[in-house]
Structure formats: C-alpha cells, structure tokens
Amino acid sequence: VTSDPAELCRLIAAVGPLDEAAMAAARARQAQLIKPPGSLGRLEELACQLAGITGQPRPRLERAVVLVLAADHGVVSEGVSAYPAAVTAQMARAVLAGQAAISVLARQAGAAVQVIDIGTAGDGVAAPAASPGGALIVRKWRRGTANLAAGPALARAEALAALTAGAAIATAAAAAGGTVVLTGELGIGNTTAAAALTAVMTGQPPAATTGRGAGLDDAGLRRKIAIVERALAVNRPDPADPLGVLAAVGGLEIAGLVGVILGAAAGRAPVVLDGYITGAAALVAVALCPAARGYLIAGHCSAEPGHRLALAHLGLAPLLDLDLRLGEGTGAVLALPLVRAAAATLDQMATFAEAGAAGKGNR
Amino acid sequence: VTSDPAELCRLIAAVGPLDEAAMAAARARQAQLIKPPGSLGRLEELACQLAGITGQPRPRLERAVVLVLAADHGVVSEGVSAYPAAVTAQMARAVLAGQAAISVLARQAGAAVQVIDIGTAGDGVAAPAASPGGALIVRKWRRGTANLAAGPALARAEALAALTAGAAIATAAAAAGGTVVLTGELGIGNTTAAAALTAVMTGQPPAATTGRGAGLDDAGLRRKIAIVERALAVNRPDPADPLGVLAAVGGLEIAGLVGVILGAAAGRAPVVLDGYITGAAALVAVALCPAARGYLIAGHCSAEPGHRLALAHLGLAPLLDLDLRLGEGTGAVLALPLVRAAAATLDQMATFAEAGAAGKGNR
Numbered sequence: 089v090t091s092d093p094a095e096l097c098r099l100i101a102a103v104g105p106l107d108e109a110a111m112a113a114a115r116a117r118q119a120q121l122i123k124p125p126g127s128l129g130r131l132e133e134l135a136c137q138l139a140g141i142t143g144q145p146r147p148r149l150e151r152a153v154v155l156v157l158a159a160d161h162g163v164v165s166e167g168v169s170a171y172p173a174a175v176t177a178q179m180a181r182a183v184l185a186g187q188a189a190i191s192v193l194a195r196q197a198g199a200a201v202q203v204i205d206i207g208t209a210g211d212g213v214a215a216p217a218a219s220p221g222g223a224l225i226v227r228k229w230r231r232g233t234a235n236l237a238a239g240p241a242l243a244r245a246e247a248l249a250a251l252t253a254g255a256a257i258a259t260a261a262a263a264a265g266g267t268v269v270l271t272g273e274l275g276i277g278n279t280t281a282a283a284a285l286t287a288v289m290t291g292q293p294p295a296a297t298t299g300r301g302a303g304l305d306d307a308g309l310r311r312k313i314a315i316v317e318r319a320l321a322v323n324r325p326d327p328a329d330p331l332g333v334l335a336a337v338g339g340l341e342i343a344g345l346v347g348v349i350l351g352a353a354a355g356r357a358p359v360v361l362d363g364y365i366t367g368a369a370a371l372v373a374v375a376l377c378p379a380a381r382g383y384l385i386a387g388h389c390s391a392e393p394g395h396r397l398a399l400a401h402l403g404l405a406p407l408l409d410l411d412l413r414l415g416e417g418t419g420a421v422l423a424l425p426l427v428r429a430a431a432a433t434l435d436q437m438a439t440f441a442e443a444g445a446a447g448k449g450n451r
Numbered sequence: 452v453t454s455d456p457a458e459l460c461r462l463i464a465a466v467g468p469l470d471e472a473a474m475a476a477a478r479a480r481q482a483q484l485i486k487p488p489g490s491l492g493r494l495e496e497l498a499c500q501l502a503g504i505t506g507q508p509r510p511r512l513e514r515a516v517v518l519v520l521a522a523d524h525g526v527v528s529e530g531v532s533a534y535p536a537a538v539t540a541q542m543a544r545a546v547l548a549g550q551a552a553i554s555v556l557a558r559q560a561g562a563a564v565q566v567i568d569i570g571t572a573g574d575g576v577a578a579p580a581a582s583p584g585g586a587l588i589v590r591k592w593r594r595g596t597a598n599l600a601a602g603p604a605l606a607r608a609e610a611l612a613a614l615t616a617g618a619a620i621a622t623a624a625a626a627a628g629g630t631v632v633l634t635g636e637l638g639i640g641n642t643t644a645a646a647a648l649t650a651v652m653t654g655q656p657p658a659a660t661t662g663r664g665a666g667l668d669d670a671g672l673r674r675k676i677a678i679v680e681r682a683l684a685v686n687r688p689d690p691a692d693p694l695g696v697l698a699a700v701g702g703l704e705i706a707g708l709v710g711v712i713l714g715a716a717a718g719r720a721p722v723v724l725d726g727y728i729t730g731a732a733a734l735v736a737v738a739l740c741p742a743a744r745g746y747l748i749a750g751h752c753s754a755e756p757g758h759r760l761a762l763a764h765l766g767l768a769p770l771l772d773l774d775l776r777l778g779e780g781t782g783a784v785l786a787l788p789l790v791r792a793a794a795a796t797l798d799q800m801a802t803f804a805e806a807g808a809a810g811k812g813n814r
Contacts, residue, residue, distance in 0.1 A: 122545055123552055124533070124665035128781070129754060129774030170487070178806070182485055187801030189486055196795050197788065302487035391492060407773070410789075411492030418491070425560065425788040426773075432559050438550035443541070 106140030254347025262355025272417020469503030617710025625718025635780020
C-alpha cells in the first residue's frame with residue numbers, strides 16, 4: 089500500500105471516457121430488437137451505458153463481486169449511533185459466515201463477496217472457522233478514525249493509502265473482464281461521516297444531509313446534526329480539495345470506496361453504488377475524476393434523506409427505491425439482476441429480421 | 452373448459468384471507484434478524500405478505516412460472532395500434548423460440564414460461580420446431596374478440612370460459628407449492644381494452660386511462676381515446692358487474708388473466724402483476740373477489756399513464772418504476788428477484804442471538 093500522491097494521479101488518468109462507438113453500436117442493435125422502440129425504458133439506456141463502459145457493443149457480464157469495506161469511526165464516542173462500534177467487526181464476521189443480509193442476497197444473485205477490513209477498531213474481524221459468505225482481505229494500518237467532530241478523521245496520507253488500497257482491490261476484481269463491481273460497506277457511525285461529506289460536496293446544510301442512520305430517535309438525530317455542524321466548523325473542509333475533505337470528515341472505508349470506484353472505472357468495469365455511504369464516496373470520486381461518473385450505476389435510493397441529494401448532485405437516477413437503509417451493499421446487489429437484464433436483453437433478444445416478425449408500421 | 456357461472460362462484464369462495472398467524476410469526480422473526488429494525492424497507496412488508504399468502508412463516512419460493520396469455524382484438528381494425536394483429540402470434544412464436552424479451556429475462560431469472568394461446572387471430576401460434584423459450588398451451592375457441600367500439604368484445608359466456616381456463620392453468624401451476632405465478636400477455640390492441648376496462652373500473656375518463664401503447668403518435672392517441680369513449684358509450688358497461696365489463700370491453704387474454712389471478716390466489720400462490728394489461732385484469736379480479744387483493748404484488752409501474760391509476764385504485768405500490776411499456780410479463784419477471792430476496796432474507800439471515808452480535812442499544 090502506498091500513500092504516494094502520484095499514484096492517485098496515475099489512477100485518475102487511467103479512467104477513460106465511455107466508448108462512443110460501442111454505445112452507438114448498442115443503440116443501433118437496440119432499435120432492431122423485437123419490441124416497440126424504447127419499450128424497455130431505462131434498461132435500454134443502461135444497456136448502452138454498459139456498452140460504453142466495457143467497450144463492447146453487446147456487453148456480457150459474467151461475474152459480479154461485492155466489495156464490502158469495513159472500518160470504524162471515532163465519532164461514535166459522541167453517541168451518533170444506536171449501535172456500539174464492536175458491531176462493525178461482528179457484522180463483518182456475520183457476512184463471512186453467510187448470515188448477513190448481503191450474504192443471503194449475494195448468494196441469491198450469484199455475486200461473490202469480499203470483506204475488506206480497512207480499519208475496524210480493536211482486534212478487528214475475527215474470521216469464522218468456515219466462511220461460506222466470502223473471503224476476508226485485511227488492508228489495515230489504523231484502527232478506526234479519529235473523532236471528526238474534534239479534528240480531522242484521518243491524515244491526508246492515511247486517506248490516500250486507503251483509497252489506493254481500495255483501487256488495487258477493484259482493479260484486481262475488474263481484471264478478469266465482464267465483471268460488475270458492487271460497492272458495500274460496514275461501519276458503525278459512518279452515516280455521520282457520509283452526512284458531513286455530502287454537506288461539503290453538495291453545499292447542502294447538515295440538517296438536510298443528516299438522517300437517523302440505523303435508528304436514532306429525535307433527540308439522537310438533533311445531536312447528530314449538531315455533531316456534523318461541529319465537524320464542518322472544526323475542520324473547515326474545502327470542496328475544491330476532495331482528498332482533503334475525505335481525510336477531514338470521511339472514513340477509512342469511504343476512502344477505500346473512492347478507490348474502488350476509481351479502480352473499477354480504470355478497469356472499465358461498471359460500478360453499482362449502494363446507499364448513502366457509497367454515494368458519499370462517489371461524490372468524492374467524481375470530484376477527483378469527473379470521467380468516473382459514466383461508470384456509475386445507482387443501485388437504489390436510500391431512506392437516508394441525504395442520499396437523494398447526493399444522487400441528484402451526481403446526476404444519477406436510482407434503479408430501485410424501496411426504503412432500504414441497511415447498507416452492506418444490499419441495495420447494489422438487489423439492483424444487479426436489473427443490470428444483468430439490461431445487458432442480456434441487448435445481447436440475447438432477436439432482431440425483427442432474425443425472428444421474421446413484422447415491425448412497427450408494417451401492417 | 453366450462454362457462455358455468457357456478458364455477459366462478461366456487462373459485463371466488465376458494466380464495467381465503469391471508470394467514471395472520473404466519474404473518475405474525477414472520478414479523479416476529481424479522482425483528483430478530485441481524486439488521487436495524489425496518490432497514491430492509493419494503494422487502495420486510497413483502498416478506499410478511501408472502502408468509503400470509505403461503506401460510507408459511509418462512510416462505511420458500513422455489514419455483515416461478517410466467518403465464519403469457521396471447522389473444523387478438525377486433526378493435527385493431529379501428530387503427531388503434533402501431534402494429535398489425537399478426538404480430539401477436541409472431542411474438543408468441545418468438546417467445547417459444549427463446550428470442551423475445553420475456554424469454555431472455557425469464558431464463559436469466561430462472562422462471563419457466565408457458566405461452567397460452569387463448570384467442571389469437573387467424574391460424575394462431577405456429578409453434579417453432581424447437582421451443583427452448585417455453586411450452587405452448589392452446590385454450591382457444593374464438594379467434595380474437597369482436598370490435599369493442601361497435602358492441603361487446605365477447606359474449607358473457609366466452610369471457611367466463613376464458614376466465615375459467617386461466618384459473619385452471621394457474622391452479623395447476625400453484626399446485627406444486629412454493630411457486631410464484633407471474634402474469635404476462637401478448638395482444639396487439641390490448642392497451643385499448645385495458646384503457647376501457649380501467650376507465651370503467653376506476654371511474655376515470657378515457658383521456659386519463661388511454662396511452663400510446665406500443666408507439667402511437669399524437670393523432671393516433673387522439674383516435675384511440677375517441678375509440679375508448681365510443682366503446683363505453685356503445686356498451687354502457689356497469690362497474691357493479693365486473694364480468695359484464697370484462698365481456699363488453701375486455702379481451703380473451705384479459706379474461707384469462709382474471710382467472711390466473713383468482714386461480715393462483717385460490718392455490719395460495721403469490722401473483723406478480725406486470726403492466727397495464729395485467730393491472731386491468733387485476734381490477735376485475737379484485738372487484739369479483741376482494742380477498743384476491745392480498746395475493747397481488749405489483750411488479751412495476753408502466754409508462755402507460757392509466758397503469759398508475761389502476762395501481763392506486765388497487766392500493767398497490769409497484770416494486771419497480773423503470774419506464775417499461777413492453778408487457779409480455781417483462782416487468783413481473785424483472786421484479787421476481789426482489790420477491791425472492793424478500794423471502795430469502797427472512798428465511799436465511801441469522802438472528803442477533805444466532806450470530807452472537809450486539810443488537811441496537813446494547814452498547
């Protein structure tokens with residue numbers, strides 16, 4: 089792992105524009121398929137986007153991997169979460185054991201799971217004896233962040249190192265080709281960091297970007313908003329310096345997710361975003377590298393109110409809107425069948441000519 | 452096939468209420484799973500509904516079948532569709548050949564497909580030499596409906612016979628247990644019938660329930676609205692007589708779908724609705740048998756404007772909203788992974804006790 093800033097420059101430079109020729113070819117084929125033009129709605133745009141991402145006129149997405157980055161947050165000491173920090177590592181263990189929501193959903197969807205301990209507190213993730221739920225990767229040089237309400241959560245070099253580690257993992261996942269990269273996370277307290285990041289990167293006030301997370305009551309929500317306000321007052325993060333914002337009010341898993349997005353995009357893999365945390369990471373990733381935006385697919389819109397603001401700022405329309413607020417990557421994996429459906433209809437449906445059927449107006 | 456009205460009474464009486472005990476057990480388990488309470492959003496309600504439908508506290512949905520009912524519409528002679536009537540049978544053949552959108556999506560989702568020719572025009576569906584896309588069932592005693600703008604589309608006995616045939620097919624599909632029944636249809640001109648049915652059953656004017664179908668231009672849309680208005684003026688259908696409405700302004704595939712819904716509900720199978728046509732069938736089914744409503748899951752909301760009105764009238768919130776307007780069952784099959792996800796998370800996630808993790812507030 090490196091915290092060399094030149095590595096980030098190389099990563100950003102490696103993210104190319106979408107392949108216009110592949111998109112044009114996909115659009116042309118789409119128009120010939122045995123259905124009324126446009127009748128597959130958003131799946132048609134999505135199929136063209138997938139062609140542009142992969143550079144293939146008929147993209148085949150044979151693999152999918154959920155990268156679940158786990159880390160802890162010093163701000164939990166302020167009482168911003170309904171759960172204790174120890175739950176981060178416990179949930180990571182449950183994912184590996186195949187017991188968590190993401191384990192069940194990934195198995196159902198045929199997606200592999202990798203849990204990346206990129207900064208859990210204490211002794212970290214105790215891998216279970218059997219881990220049918222996925223593989224554990226440890227990329228950890230710090231046990232959770234500092235309290236972002238009292239100063240920077242991370243040193244700039246630490247944020248960069250986590251970002252670089254995430255990028256390397258995503259690049260490796262994308263290397264096989266035809267791989268959908270799904271983003272996930274575990275981190276008690278991380279909706280507080282996401283609220284601070286989203287406030288800075290979208291220019292919205294903390295009261296608009298801060299929600300109940302895993303289940304705060306009204307008093308808890310008020311306290312959390314005040315904490316986010318304090319974090320911004322103490323750190324004065326500058327949205328023109330996204331890496332600085334990430335270090336000041338982010339988290340190790342969020343920095344890792346920024347890297348995952350950039351690494352997957354550099355590897356021409358589609359990136360399916362999950363909820364609020366991965367959306368906050370996307371705000372930073374796109375600010376660092378605007379070309380990365382084209383590689384993003386918003387899996388769902390979370391019940392956390394700030395997520396809608398983040399998606400709007402990114403110009404992304406979510407595929408699902410089911411009041412989910414679990415994280416782990418669940419909203420991304422639930423959207424995976426739609427991503428595959430978009431690619432499969434483009435690739436596998438017959439054209440009117442192939443089917444010998446009458447097209448529109450041929451009566 | 453029978454057109455005995457007593458058969459309809461037996462069918463309606465066979466649809467029982469949701470199983471409250473199974474729902475309560477599902478809700479109790481849901482509260483113990485390793486996630487913040489409510490964090491799986493609409494999937495949690497859906498899982499409880501599936502428990503109520505199947506009578507199982509942890510429903511296992513191992514099978515899924517898409518019933519694609521195909522029939523033609525005399526009203527096509529009025530120029531209400533951008534496609535000729537021959538396309539209905541051609542598309543049915545393409546489904547059987549595995550070439551259509553529903554073929555691709557059902558294969559991807561692991562759902563079986565049955566194409567039911569319940570009244571196509573002319574020589575009907577010519578089954579291809581190989582039919583990897585599904586099985587063909589013929590339940591046909593009439594080649595398309597009469598022009599609903601000039602008189603009743605069907606005799607009451609014909610509508611009843613199609614309904615009874617659809618019910619028998621769904622009952623057979625549900626008999627294995629653990630089966631999700633997905634509704635689909637093919638029928639050039641059938642958005643005109645759906646617009647008329649929806650206007651009658653919801654009390655909305657034809658201008659609000661009539662859309663562009665497979666791709667009408669502005670002039671075509673105006674003509675189609677006038678046709679629907681004429682159909683209502685000529686037939687004067689009475690919403691208090693749902694079977695009469697179905698005969699007057701429905702269609703053979705729509706009548707069959709009413710039967711599919713009732714037959715599946717009688718067999719305690721969840722029914723996933725597709726778009727506007729299946730929504731219109733649901734309006735009739737629920738008017739005939741209010742208990743059937745609890746068995747319905749709205750797969751998606753179609754781009755056809757009347758569909759949103761139909762779903763609102765039924766009190767159903769769609770799982771997907773992707774601007775689809777293809778029919779065939781595509782929106783239902785795209786929602787199938789979400790239905791399975793709801794059941795799988797309820798059944799397969801660990802409880803906090805099982806995982807040895809700390810719950811909310813246990814810090």
